[in-house]
Amino acid sequence: MKKRTFGAIVLSAVLAASLAGCSGGAMTEITDKETNKTETASGSEEDSKDSIKVGILHSLSGTMAISETSVRDAELLAIKEINVAGGVLGKQLEPVVEDGASDNATFKEKAEKLLLNDKVATVFGCWTSASRKAVLPTFESNNGLLWYPVQYEGMEASKNIFYVGAAPNQQIVPAIEYMNENYGKKVFLLGSDYVFPRTANSIVKKQAEDLGMEVVGEEYTPMGHTDYTTIISKIQDVKPDFVFNTLNGDSNVAFFKQYKDAGLTPDEIQTLSVSIAEEEAAGIGASYLEGHLVAWNYYQTTDTPENKKFVEAYKAEYGEERVTDDPIEAGYDAVYLWAAAVEKAGTTDVDQVREAAGGIEFKAPEGTITIDGENQHMYKPVRIGMVNGEGLIDEVWSTDGPVKPDPYLESYEWAKGLSNVQ
Amino acid sequence: MKTMKKIKGTTILAAVIFLLLAALPFYMPMFRVSLFGKYMCFAIIALGLDMIWGYTGILSLGHGVYFGLGAYCMAMYLKLEAAGGNLPDFMSWSGLDRLPAAWVPFGNPVFAVAMAVAVPVLLAVIIGYLTFTNKIRGVYFSILSQAMAMIMGTLLIGSQAFTGGSNGLTDFKTIFGQDIHAPVTKIVMFYVTLLVLVLLFALCRFLTGRRVGKVLIAIRDGENRAGFAGYNTANYKVFVYALSAFMAGIAGALYVGQVGIISPAEVGVVPSVEMIIWVAIGGKGTLIGPVLGALAVNSLKTTASENFPELWSYFIGVLFVVVILWLPGGVISLKEIPGKIRAKLRLHREETSSAEEKIPDKTAVRSK
Numbered sequence: 001m002k003k004r005t006f007g008a009i010v011l012s013a014v015l016a017a018s019l020a021g022c023s024g025g026a027m028t029e030i031t032d033k034e035t036n037k038t039e040t041a042s043g044s045e046e047d048s049k050d051s052i053k054v055g056i057l058h059s060l061s062g063t064m065a066i067s068e069t070s071v072r073d074a075e076l077l078a079i080k081e082i083n084v085a086g087g088v089l090g091k092q093l094e095p096v097v098e099d100g101a102s103d104n105a106t107f108k109e110k111a112e113k114l115l116l117n118d119k120v121a122t123v124f125g126c127w128t129s130a131s132r133k134a135v136l137p138t139f140e141s142n143n144g145l146l147w148y149p150v151q152y153e154g155m156e157a158s159k160n161i162f163y164v165g166a167a168p169n170q171q172i173v174p175a176i177e178y179m180n181e182n183y184g185k186k187v188f189l190l191g192s193d194y195v196f197p198r199t200a201n202s203i204v205k206k207q208a209e210d211l212g213m214e215v216v217g218e219e220y221t222p223m224g225h226t227d228y229t230t231i232i233s234k235i236q237d238v239k240p241d242f243v244f245n246t247l248n249g250d251s252n253v254a255f256f257k258q259y260k261d262a263g264l265t266p267d268e269i270q271t272l273s274v275s276i277a278e279e280e281a282a283g284i285g286a287s288y289l290e291g292h293l294v295a296w297n298y299y300q301t302t303d304t305p306e307n308k309k310f311v312e313a314y315k316a317e318y319g320e321e322r323v324t325d326d327p328i329e330a331g332y333d334a335v336y337l338w339a340a341a342v343e344k345a346g347t348t349d350v351d352q353v354r355e356a357a358g359g360i361e362f363k364a365p366e367g368t369i370t371i372d373g374e375n376q377h378m379y380k381p382v383r384i385g386m387v388n389g390e391g392l393i394d395e396v397w398s399t400d401g402p403v404k405p406d407p408y409l410e411s412y413e414w415a416k417g418l419s420n421v422q
Numbered sequence: 423m424k425t426m427k428k429i430k431g432t433t434i435l436a437a438v439i440f441l442l443l444a445a446l447p448f449y450m451p452m453f454r455v456s457l458f459g460k461y462m463c464f465a466i467i468a469l470g471l472d473m474i475w476g477y478t479g480i481l482s483l484g485h486g487v488y489f490g491l492g493a494y495c496m497a498m499y500l501k502l503e504a505a506g507g508n509l510p511d512f513m514s515w516s517g518l519d520r521l522p523a524a525w526v527p528f529g530n531p532v533f534a535v536a537m538a539v540a541v542p543v544l545l546a547v548i549i550g551y552l553t554f555t556n557k558i559r560g561v562y563f564s565i566l567s568q569a570m571a572m573i574m575g576t577l578l579i580g581s582q583a584f585t586g587g588s589n590g591l592t593d594f595k596t597i598f599g600q601d602i603h604a605p606v607t608k609i610v611m612f613y614v615t616l617l618v619l620v621l622l623f624a625l626c627r628f629l630t631g632r633r634v635g636k637v638l639i640a641i642r643d644g645e646n647r648a649g650f651a652g653y654n655t656a657n658y659k660v661f662v663y664a665l666s667a668f669m670a671g672i673a674g675a676l677y678v679g680q681v682g683i684i685s686p687a688e689v690g691v692v693p694s695v696e697m698i699i700w701v702a703i704g705g706k707g708t709l710i711g712p713v714l715g716a717l718a719v720n721s722l723k724t725t726a727s728e729n730f731p732e733l734w735s736y737f738i739g740v741l742f743v744v745v746i747l748w749l750p751g752g753v754i755s756l757k758e759i760p761g762k763i764r765a766k767l768r769l770h771r772e773e774t775s776s777a778e779e780k781i782p783d784k785t786a787v788r789s790k
Binding site: 025026027029060061097098099101102103104105106108109110112113116117128129130133134136137138141142153155193194195198199202220222417418 | 446447448449450451452453454455456457460511512514515516517519576579580582586587588589590592593594603605608609681682683685687688724727728731732734735
């Protein structure tokens, strides 16, 4: 009994000491907020030191890790290159890497940590739309800056996010136009059951109606689904001119293997995938994918001097067997775009960087890309590619030059009603 | 005398934990305080799970469902308030042009909060009644509850136009008219959560100290005997199951306000199993153990992943194995360790001396 009382006294003493000794707690932030409203989470404070902290927020564990770790590698490569070349504003970049763990709430937690705790100047990160949507309120309420490297379904334009991947009019819409012209009017929609495929398909359905196309099937399977025999026999029954494939991850391995096993070839019924890049193609196996189509803005085979340099640098850093692909390239571009905006602004202050970013051009591996100051997406070229026997992708068609981003598809009459925002 | 002492020990521990939590905003930055707000929501779930698993012996692997229902009810209100009379953004790109009828009443905060509690309880009563009166128990119940969590996840993802699909519901602006990102609002939500945690802890403490608690333990240790003694065990089980659903629902509502997002990933099978882990690590059947477990496991998860973003998941995994192997009673049984060591030492001493004396080992028995 005596010991216990003693313990309680010690504990309450510790408690009292910690109460009295600390003044930097959350309670003080209430009053801070009122007296100093202009203070932002990022920027100015870091400018006085000789390095600039930047955040990298991708899934390094969980189901998305396989895709996202490569993007992180590309971002770290760009940071390294910039540091070797003298840094940004004469200061070295110091990456702070966090793991989003393929979980939306964790992404949000880590975004808060990077902005409020580490006070990073900007963050490069996210892959899934779900993770981007999860961190968006954090970036908006703390006036942070996020560079998002993946193509997505559009219908968003936050002033705290720069979208370096394709908007729907830079991937999905031109892809459907291309298929309509070259393969026919009967389309079968197949996707994993989450937001990107469903939203992409609701865009495709409107567009198909406008083009006089016929949607002969629409199927969704849970993430990680591996039995596609029923769906493939449906495809064989309705005989579409092509399959528009938004399956994600492992499901593609099962689908394309069973597609081939069922005796289907791309010559018979072509497929067009928007979530399969070189990295995924390697996992699925070139023998199953050979001859199938994909739509992106960049391929490892893209013929520009910048790309030659980028692929060489990436392989030198991470190994000869590694491949580059669209999101990897976009992650790499994002760092350079931000650095260029900071140089132009002369500070890492978020508002000034945003102001300076509009119109910035970067000679990227995919060709010259330009930041659209209005919606903070990129002008990008669009490319349709065909998977070859080595699992790399050869370009079969491309736009003449960069396409203006249109995340809300406002320039398309048929897309009215898809968004009520803005 | 012995039980008196034991209760005292855990009460002191509980008081210390709650006091430390109450003092948090005075010495930790806002960001950390909010994290603890989240952990406390998990602690509330763990408390409810301890009532059904630790005390009654029902292992539910699907409490994410009740947590999710509470969270989604609250999130619907927050989403409508953020949309400010417009159609929530995800509905329009999912093909809806009008607010679904089921969403309309959730514009009212009182209704939403009431539903966040009522819906989980109602579902738990229905599920509990159907299973417990049909004498579905043990591993069969666990499998059934796990299936529920899977169904819930699939339903939420599949009906994107109504639930936001895999993105879930997020991007809230205000709560009861207050800016949801303002430090004042966050501090208030933190203390509300703490208050709810303390009150529910007291309620569970009260219940387990009464006859109800004894009956629950009797059900755990021998349901047939409890039945033969004249207790309608099914009713007790439905009650305690609904109670834990009630607590998970409240935790869900509090969680959404503080974390600002709820998505199927937070309510499916994996988080449901994680909830069980908090209880197991903390020490089931002790009430304060699971609270401590939820707080400790989640703090550790955050700290480990911040410091070792590449390796933290292995680290946490190893820790779980270590605890399960060497501390089967959970962290709370750590307090028995000094006693055990003392007993071992005494045993050793007596063994060496008893070679000639052969005195019965009284002390070792007593200290057990």
